[in-house]
Amino acid sequence: MAGNLLVGQSGGPTMVINQSLVGIVQEAKKSEKIDKIYGALNGVVGIMNEDLVDLRQESEEKLEEVACTPSAALGSCRHKPTREDCEKIFSVCQKYDVRYFYYIGGNDSAEAAHIVNSIARDNNYEIRVFHIPKTIDNDLRVTDHCPGYASAARYVAMSFMGNDLDNRSLPGIKIDVVMGRHAGFLTGASSLARFAPDAGPHLIYLPEKPVSLDKMTEDIKKVYEKYGRCLVAVAEGICGESGNPIMEAYADEVDSHGNIQLSGTGALGDFLVANVKQRLGKGYRVRTDTLGYNQRCFPGVYSEVDAREARMVGRAGVQYATRGEVAGSVAIKRTGEGDQYDSEPFFTDLENVAKVTKPMPDEFISSEGNDVTEEFLRYVKPLVGKLPQPALLEKK
């Protein structure tokens, strides 16, 4: 089936989402079936407004440079399309003779693709609709892990390494807030920072395990008594005893997905610091950093595995469509462990990825709920790659 291709990027940008975009464009150029290669500006919003650009006009050299640039080169959006929006998207596909539609994003993007595909089917319009996975949250089903995750994980690990070193210099209690609304994979990656037996993070709190502020303070006190300092990793989505996000009381914005605003504010960290200070009393130096948007867009820090795989899933999506698959998503299978790590893409249906996300499995979370397990470390380490190795004085 011959026609044009349309690609859009959705949700929070990542260090490698442009790798997927470029993978799609490069593979599309190889196919005789694909004529124009449209890029939609700002995701589905750009499709509905017919803000399209011609990606064939970009030089190969420029595409390679864009692939290595963090952020969404086409622009992104946080708009979750309604049924009506999807009908509009479909009509734009018809108008522009789009026969290959790619949406790079998380589970909501897979759901949007799923709806567009069903509308096309109802209208007997032949089209290939593919979701290309992207999320630093690493919370998509089916796939072993998600493009975008490992680079963010690398930045998080390096931040905690630096913060541990900083906290050795001027000892105290330090609470770092990491992105992650429902899934703790990114916060868990802070564990890669442990370059020495006494290195932090000493405690890791994940959205999957509600924690009382009393328990958290007790945990911190124990570590502090042992080391004279304590570095804590907290997911922005952590829940209190009630099971509701602690940030619920502080967020003043709700997005179109019904999510409260967690990022782009230091409120959770400041709240936790105030609580620890109040519970422990005076005499403790307690500080917080919210790692912020650098987690997904810091230039120059990325995982090589992640960059390669992000390109790979983009290419695979085009290959699946041109070989005849009608609609689907691309997942990643791990084909080697540890130093022998390797991976390959595989096809999966859109409904397997759409809507519902995947939390961190129980075997990755310590029994006390304040750390990750060795099994998680084996899972995450090969994705993130070799980290800097800080050195301490030996005779100190």
Place this chain on the structure above:
Amino acid sequence: MAGNLLVGQSGGPTMVINQSLVGIVQEAKKSEKIDKIYGALNGVVGIMNEDLVDLRQESEEKLEEVACTPSAALGSCRHKPTREDCEKIFSVCQKYDVRYFYYIGGNDSAEAAHIVNSIARDNNYEIRVFHIPKTIDNDLRVTDHCPGYASAARYVAMSFMGNDLDNRSLPGIKIDVVMGRHAGFLTGASSLARFAPDAGPHLIYLPEKPVSLDKMTEDIKKVYEKYGRCLVAVAEGICGESGNPIMEAYADEVDSHGNIQLSGTGALGDFLVANVKQRLGKGYRVRTDTLGYNQRCFPGVYSEVDAREARMVGRAGVQYATRGEVAGSVAIKRTGEGDQYDSEPFFTDLENVAKVTKPMPDEFISSEGNDVTEEFLRYVKPLVGKLPQPALLEKK
């Protein structure tokens, strides 16, 4: 004069303060006049408690690794020694036959060295007392710039580059808070992030220029109307119209230097976001990040010039002492500009560096007070080194 050497590290750690430490140790090893090389744990606190380690026991290989590790390898402190403390420090120097005393830090460390030196003189105790400059604030007098600054500046520039890219993907108003209590050098370095004519930061607010929240909001609105987005750099020490730091109302801690706590909290950013939202009304996406301790301890991101110069000033301090200078500090002179940048150390008296700091000079600040000048860019660029070059789609 023969005897032992004692070195301590003070204040906030940096990416390269261990370069200076290692420079001192390596140069001391070359001198026949210097016997033991003591390291004081946690700065002057460790001296007073006689928490000393023998740095001669560290292998050359380990020292080189430590030099490349961010943070203060000996531990640091924020204690500003009183006259009595300095007498105690002096008595420890006597007890351990310390004839070469090095304190790596900012202006307060120079002042401490100055007092110890005068006590020694009053007691006819022969000793060399040197201050080795270190501060990410870049606010020491005499020297062209301070070791520690350029690496922090590099991290800040890369953060703003990433945040600009992020803000292009999901447009809005983004306010990033940068370290800097009285001096705007570090916040000003955000200007290095401007990789394209429309790239942020679009506005830069420095501690040297008080700003009203009305004016700031007007500035932001203008940029937003032009680009549909706005990235703002704000120093943590910015002052309101009254001339007092905006954070004054939010800080709940004051350190032994009489300084209110500015870092380790997201309060200023959240306050500014709330103000902008209130003044601009609904319909704007406004976010903030406080760049935090990563600015001084993020592993792997550093300026090569900075690392080299930090080593250089440590070495120079020992050379000055062994050639006969009694007490002083090491400053840096620029001996080439732009691509031809080079530098050399020179001797200066302690009182030239102690106590009073240096703000950003007027010629580095734009007339409107919301940006830096070309002159500042010429000053800072060679220190920070080549930055990543993000790529945008050409035909977008």
